[in-house]
Amino acid sequence: MTMLDTADLKGSADRVMSRKRIVSFALPALVLAYLTYVFFAFGVPDLIAKASGANARTLIADTYSHKVHVTRDNRNGAVRVAIEGENKGTYPDGEGPAWVSLDDETVIDLGDGHIITYLPENNGVTYNVPGYGLMTFEVSRSQGVIQNYPTDDTPDWINASKNRVAVTTEAGRLSITRNRTEVFRYFVGWELFFFTLDSPYHGMGAGEVIRRAFGGEASAIAHDFWSNKMWRHGDVAWAIFETILMAFLGTMGGAIVALPLAFLAARNFAPLPAIRVATRRLFDFIRGVDALIWTIILSRAFGLGPLTGALAILITDTGTFGKLFSEALENVDKKQIEGVQSTGAKPIQRYRFGVIPQITPVLISQILYFLESNTRSATVIGAITGGGIGLLLTQAIITQKDWEEVSYYIMLIIIMVIFMDWLSGLLRRKLINGNEGGQ
Amino acid sequence: MADTTASTRDLGGIHDDYMALTRQKRLYSLVLLIIFVALMVAGFSVAGGRNAGSFWGGLDNFFDYPSELVIEASGKLSEFPAHFVTFFPALVETVNIAAAATLLGALAAIFLSLLSTRGMARFPALIPVFRRLMDISRAIPEIVVALVLIFILGGGPVPAMIAIAIHTAGALGKLFSEVNENADLKPLDGLTSVGATWGQKMALGIIPQVAPNWLSYALLRFEINVRASAILGFVGAGGLGYELKNAISWGQGRYDEAAAIFLLLFITIVVIDQTSSHYRDRLTHGAKSERRS
Numbered sequence: 168m169t170m171l172d173t174a175d176l177k178g179s180a181d182r183v184m185s186r187k188r189i190v191s192f193a194l195p196a197l198v199l200a201y202l203t204y205v206f207f208a209f210g211v212p213d214l215i216a217k218a219s220g221a222n223a224r225t226l227i228a229d230t231y232s233h234k235v236h237v238t239r240d241n242r243n244g245a246v247r248v249a250i251e252g253e254n255k256g257t258y259p260d261g262e263g264p265a266w267v268s269l270d271d272e273t274v275i276d277l278g279d280g281h282i283i284t285y286l287p288e289n290n291g292v293t294y295n296v297p298g299y300g301l302m303t304f305e306v307s308r309s310q311g312v313i314q315n316y317p318t319d320d321t322p323d324w325i326n327a328s329k330n331r332v333a334v335t336t337e338a339g340r341l342s343i344t345r346n347r348t349e350v351f352r353y354f355v356g357w358e359l360f361f362f363t364l365d366s367p368y369h370g371m372g373a374g375e376v377i378r379r380a381f382g383g384e385a386s387a388i389a390h391d392f393w394s395n396k397m398w399r400h401g402d403v404a405w406a407i408f409e410t411i412l413m414a415f416l417g418t419m420g421g422a423i424v425a426l427p428l429a430f431l432a433a434r435n436f437a438p439l440p441a442i443r444v445a446t447r448r449l450f451d452f453i454r455g456v457d458a459l460i461w462t463i464i465l466s467r468a469f470g471l472g473p474l475t476g477a478l479a480i481l482i483t484d485t486g487t488f489g490k491l492f493s494e495a496l497e498n499v500d501k502k503q504i505e506g507v508q509s510t511g512a513k514p515i516q517r518y519r520f521g522v523i524p525q526i527t528p529v530l531i532s533q534i535l536y537f538l539e540s541n542t543r544s545a546t547v548i549g550a551i552t553g554g555g556i557g558l559l560l561t562q563a564i565i566t567q568k569d570w571e572e573v574s575y576y577i578m579l580i581i582i583m584v585i586f587m588d589w590l591s592g593l594l595r596r597k598l599i600n601g602n603e604g605g606q
Numbered sequence: 607m608a609d610t611t612a613s614t615r616d617l618g619g620i621h622d623d624y625m626a627l628t629r630q631k632r633l634y635s636l637v638l639l640i641i642f643v644a645l646m647v648a649g650f651s652v653a654g655g656r657n658a659g660s661f662w663g664g665l666d667n668f669f670d671y672p673s674e675l676v677i678e679a680s681g682k683l684s685e686f687p688a689h690f691v692t693f694f695p696a697l698v699e700t701v702n703i704a705a706a707a708t709l710l711g712a713l714a715a716i717f718l719s720l721l722s723t724r725g726m727a728r729f730p731a732l733i734p735v736f737r738r739l740m741d742i743s744r745a746i747p748e749i750v751v752a753l754v755l756i757f758i759l760g761g762g763p764v765p766a767m768i769a770i771a772i773h774t775a776g777a778l779g780k781l782f783s784e785v786n787e788n789a790d791l792k793p794l795d796g797l798t799s800v801g802a803t804w805g806q807k808m809a810l811g812i813i814p815q816v817a818p819n820w821l822s823y824a825l826l827r828f829e830i831n832v833r834a835s836a837i838l839g840f841v842g843a844g845g846l847g848y849e850l851k852n853a854i855s856w857g858q859g860r861y862d863e864a865a866a867i868f869l870l871l872f873i874t875i876v877v878i879d880q881t882s883s884h885y886r887d888r889l890t891h892g893a894k895s896e897r898r899s
Binding site for chain 2: 205208211219222226412413419420454455458459460463465543546547551554560564567577580584585588
């Protein structure tokens with residue numbers, strides 16, 4: 168009898184062990200198989216082949232550096248110095264940074280002995296590369312770019328054809344076409360971050376600016392900084408505010424709408440089972456339709472803007488909050504309500520003193536948690552409905568050249584989300600501990 | 607005798623103090639409520655002022671688009687099965703993006719969470735580093751990574767997958783490490799005494815304890831990621847969201863396609879939500895009964 172039992176036991180133990188063994192090998196194998204399938208379904212090999220290394224390099228270089236363009240229009244000889252080649256960053260006529268001297272001849276000193284000169288005759292250009300020699304170019308309407316190199320075979324950092332030349336050295340880049348001659352020089356850092364060229368405070372040291380701020384120019388300094396055309400600090404601050412506003416209105420509005428509905432959906436408070444089921448299905452429907460579809464429907468009705476974003480968050484969250492709140496209500500302790508009832512409290516007082524104090528901690532912690540995660544959603548929804556920092560970010564990415572602005576916005580978004588995370592954690596601790604103390 | 611009068615006087619004082627405290631508390635609540643209502647009203651009016659359309663005007667038009675959609679689509683009901691077939695690959699892509707991102711994110715989260723929990727970390731000195739790493743990857747909205755990667759890699763599902771996986775690694779990592787903190791460390795001592803390596807200790811001592819809760823969080827994350835993957839598709843990362851963007855930009859006359867995609871997305875989300883909540887229920891209740899016994 169006992170022998171049989173042990174044999175049975177051993178058999179079943181063996182079966183369990185072998186099943187576990189199979190599972191512990193099958194599970195990783197399944198995951199691996201799935202990932203392999205996805206690898207090919209998403210066309211990853213093709214993607215790697217097509218991935219643009221040049222784009223990645225521009226992106227990374229642009230995030231920490233900027234370039235200054237010195238451009239000559241070969242049709243009229245006008246020379247323009249502009250930061251990032253933008254109108255907003257153009258130096259006034261006849262002025263430039265110290266390394267560009269604008270006379271009859273424009274002499275551009277790229278440092279380390281690299282000197283480029285724009286000659287006044289025949290749109291001529293000379294470029295002296297140390298260790299290589301002097302290159303001369305002339306642009307003619309009929310013959311394209313006439314090129315003279317110190318050596319017979321051109322090195323691979325010179326890309327030349329009949330009508331265009333591009334010379335890329337570690338000091339900078341020179342490109343010549345029939346219509347214009349352009350030199351790029353790269354610098355580390357974000358230029359014009361505080362003041363643009365048209366501001367009198369550009370190029371002033373921090374100490375000098377602070378001294379002037381105390382000398383009665385504070386409002387002028389603040390205005391010049393705030394309305395900086397290159398970085399648009401005022402607009403960016405407003406966009407961040409708009410994103411947080413969307414998250415705040417959506418979360419709080421959703422909670423306000425969901426709370427009364429949650430009473431209808433909770434088993435112990437629902438007046439009729441039919442109403443309870445209907446409310447639950449309503450919550451499921453709202454959550455199932457999803458923020459994306461709500462955003463599309465709402466932007467048709469309300470037009471583009473932050474209000475649409477706030478309403479999209481509000482509606483989606485109503486569904487989620489309704490579900491969470493009704494679950495919290497179903498877990499309410501009956502004894503406290505009976506205690507309040509025994510003192511002769513009316514129904515409304517029973518809810519106020521018997522139910523609400525029990526669910527507030529859950530409510531507050533859920534609302535604050537969603538406030539933080541909705542800040543992130545508001546960034547995404549803003550990109551679709553056209554509001555807040557999400558819109559600025561997508562606009563900056565679409566232009567595909569202002570990567571320093573993109574990285575600036577990304578940093579601001581991360582700081583914003585971490586700040587909201589910190590704030591919601593702080594409020595959660597303060598409010599919930601306060602409530603527990605008060606109860 | 608004297609004592610009794612003193613205590614009655616005290617009681618009166620306590621009563622007065624209590625009433626004063628209650629009044630003060632009520633006043634604070636009222637002030638807070640007024641501030642809150644004012645914030646909401648001001649917020650909505652600011653947001654409304656910046657919007658292209660007004661709130662009340664929009665409210666009247668709220669059902670215009672859905673009803674147009676339903677009316678036009680119901681006239682072409684016979685074409686729906688064909689649309690479902692057309693858009694099914696896009697649906698599979700959306701679900702695949704979410705599933706692969708959840709899988710990769712969860713794998714990263716497992717390592718991050720083990721490396722950042724006290725008592726389990728391989729390099730205890732680096733715990734704060736791994737924590738900050740999780741905080742940062744949690745804070746980056748998916749759309750940021752997706753848009754930047756679309757620029758480098760070109761449009762398609764991979765940028766969306768990587769973007770969602772990064773966020774998932776941070777979000778799940780935090781939840782996983784909370785689960786880890788409740789795990790019993792005694793099996794680790796036992797395994798250490800027989801000379802197990804760090805990998806063996808984690809695989810045999812910790813993972814069997816925490817796997818049900820991990821799985822439950824990962825399933826919840828999968829639900830969230832399906833929605834995220836649909837939204838990212840809308841900004842150019844492929845899948846159902848991308849098809850939806852094309853369909854709605856064609857406007858009237860092609861509403862049947864938009865309606866079909868809406869329906870597909872709705873059904874997918876509901877089915878995934880229901881399935882996952884069923885399994886999560888089983889996982890957490892199973893874990894609970896184990897803990898009780």
